[in-house]
Amino acid sequence: MIRKRIVFYGNVQGVGFRWRAKHAADAYRCTGWCKNEWNGSVTMEIQGEESAIDQVILAIEAGRYVEITNMEVKTLPVDESERSFGTR
Numbered sequence: 001m002i003r004k005r006i007v008f009y010g011n012v013q014g015v016g017f018r019w020r021a022k023h024a025a026d027a028y029r030c031t032g033w034c035k036n037e038w039n040g041s042v043t044m045e046i047q048g049e050e051s052a053i054d055q056v057i058l059a060i061e062a063g064r065y066v067e068i069t070n071m072e073v074k075t076l077p078v079d080e081s082e083r084s085f086g087t088r
Contacts, residue, residue, distance in 0.1 A: 003032070003047035003076040006057075010069035012042045017066055018087040024059035025085035028052040035088035046085070047078055 008017070013036050021034045021044060030048035037043055046053055061068055 001047060001078050002050055002053070003045065003078045004053060005074045005076055006044045006046065007037075007072040008042045008044065008068050009040075009071070011065060011067040013040055015065035016063055017042050017060060020060045020063050020066070021056065022085055022087055024056040027059070028055050030056055031079075031082040031085050033086045033088055045076065047082065 018034050018036070021042075024030075025032065025046060025048075028048060030046050030052050032044065032046035034042055034044035034046075046056060048056075060066060
């Protein structure tokens with residue numbers, strides 16, 4: 001189990017990014033959250049198996065209008081008390 005903070009850049013707001021993230025995270029049993037930022041990026045904290053996190057990102061990228069041009073990734077300590085994935 002790992003936890004990552006990922007900041008996504010590109011065409012990531014107003015295209016269903018957070019909706020896709022929530023549903024993909026639920027499907028791959030990941031927990032965490034994501035939110036839109038003032039600068040047009042989306043910040044996500046996600047935890048689960050590394051392969052599941054990779055699948056969540058691939059599912060988001062498969063969105064019709066989503067275009068991720070860059071990601072900043074940082075590893076964080078796991079939050080043992082977290083039980084679901086939400087949007088903010």
